[in-house]
Amino acid sequence: MRLLTHNMLSSNVKGVTNGFPLGIEVEKVVEKQVELSADFLINIFSKIEWKALVDASRAVGYAELPDQADASMLDSDEFLRKFHHALLELHLEEGALLCPETGRRFPVNKGIPNMLLHEDERGVSHGGCRKSNTQLRRIKYFDRKTSLSWAEQCIMMAVDKLKTTTSALCKFCDCGKCPASA
Amino acid sequence: MPFKTAQIRLVSSHSEVYEPCDDSFALVDALLADRSNLIEHKPKFCMEVGCGSGYVITSLALLLGHEFHGIHYFATDTNPHAVRVTRETMEAHGVHAELISTDIASGLEKRLAGLVDIMVVNPPYVPTPEDEVGREGIISAWAGGEDGRSVIDRILPVADNLLSRKGWLYLVTLESNHPLQLCLQMRERGYASRIVVQRSTDEESLHIIKFWRNFDKE
Known part of the structure; x- marks a missing residue:
């Protein structure tokens, strides 16, 4: 799970009013290089909650992002490289996301966050199915x-x-x- | 020439995950038929709701290109086995999507609103008793409740919320889902629509409908 996704996810527990940003519990982080697209970064910049990205990147062990950022910094190649690295190259592989309001833990396994809620957290009845595949x-x-x-x-x-x-x-x-x- | 769609031999599988079938192929055919428009569309975020085996989102990533072009993919499924299988399928093809186990797009609806340029959905469209909807495992891949519309009717408002101004939605429907009625409902939300692919098999008559925001009518 990239930090881009962390920046797009909120707690979905019923009754939570501000479920963003989710806290991060780190067990394993992996780095995967991807080609930088300046166009993409410039376009997405205004949609990113900067403080959440800075805090998330620090949580996964990357402390190079400045505390504050504004659009004028997008002219700097160095800034773009750091922004790109934090947003797209650091993956939370194992760990969990935490609801800031309720502390509900959303596990992350093999890089996949599990946002599925239990019945009492969503108030909709979902029965289990025990029939065989055939x-x-x-x-x-x-x-x-x-x-x-x-x-x-x-x-x-x-x-x-x-x-x-x-x-x-x-x-x-x-x-x-x-x-x-x- | 590299493959433009996912290869069946590289698609991962699991006993609780729906395998690529006629409906998946019809959806990918629709995307292929619309390929030049999709490329010209220059999407930034593409998303599949209900990714199953990963066949469709992998095909979309292969036919559109990847990070190099600044395109990013999200895929969700309510079946955690399916999300893991999608990850394996995508890795086998050397492509990547951000994957989330969730109900439709729960958790993404606030922050991803208005950002998705392409959404593809092969929903559980098979008419079933209502109590089969929302169960765990492979049944979630098809159980659609009354007229097969229970889940579709929950997905459409979410799609409307997530799609960008220029966003497109490709939706698989069955004749018994009343596709015409779906199109009329989406028209009330300001969407135009077109049937991109129509296919009849022994078992079912499938329509792949493309929806886009119609600013002329506003």
């Missing part, structure tokens, strides 16, 4: 096959049922067209 593939196939003609299926089901008993039909069909729902 079963799921079958369900998927079945759904794809049938989903396009749900209304037709509904009618067919109603007609089938009509042969036996009409009273059971109303439970199954509300399409408004077939005898069951009429």
Whole structure:
């Protein structure tokens, strides 16, 4: 995870009003060189929260960024190189991000921050699924096959049922067209 | 000539991650068909929501070029296995995206708002019972709830928030998602749209729709 991404991430825990910037817990940092694009840096400069970038770069062990920066500094090659290095070449590989308000820890493994919330943190119910892959593939196939003609299926089901008993039909069909729902 | 799309043999896999399929290929075909426009568009930030195996975002990175051109990629998925598989797929092709395990773009919506020039989404569009939506693992790759629209309807406002003024969105939809209705809904948000690729298979009829902000209509 580059510090660019750290600069774009906020805590998403329900009820947090200012979740930026996230704190950084460092276990492992890696450096990966990438070619410098002055155009990109000049364009992105105004979108970067400078203090957050300075603090993040210090947290991962790079102390070369000036405390303050303004657009006039973008004329300096040296400034661009430092800005580029901090923003794009330092990766938080292992560690965590911390919500500044609640202290909630978002782990970072293999360079990937995990911003997924538990149920009570987002207030939306997400059940777990324990079915096997094969079963799921079958369900998927079945759904794809049938989903396009749900209304037709509904009618067919109603007609089938009509042969036996009409009273059971109303439970199954509300399409408004077939005898069951009429 | 270098490959312009991801190579299947280099795409990583996991039992809980959706493998590239007709829908993925149709989306990449749409991007290829629009390639000259995409290059001319000079995007700075590209993003995929629901990156799965990484086939699509890797293909986008290969066909657009990379850091050298000042283009940066973000990809998210609600399935952490998928995000790891995407990382492996991208590494195998020598390209990079910033990856985040998250629900749609949760955590990015404040600071990345208005910065994304290209967004690609192959959402879970298969109509399923509503209680299958939002589950863990591979089911999150397709379970779309009623009309397959539950997740799509949550993604569109997020896309609208993240897209830049010149932002484009490429969205995979199924006939049963009511693509026309989607286009009309997006028109109310100020977007024009066009079907870039239409493909019918035995199983499904796919549309890849491109959306862009329509300033003429304002």
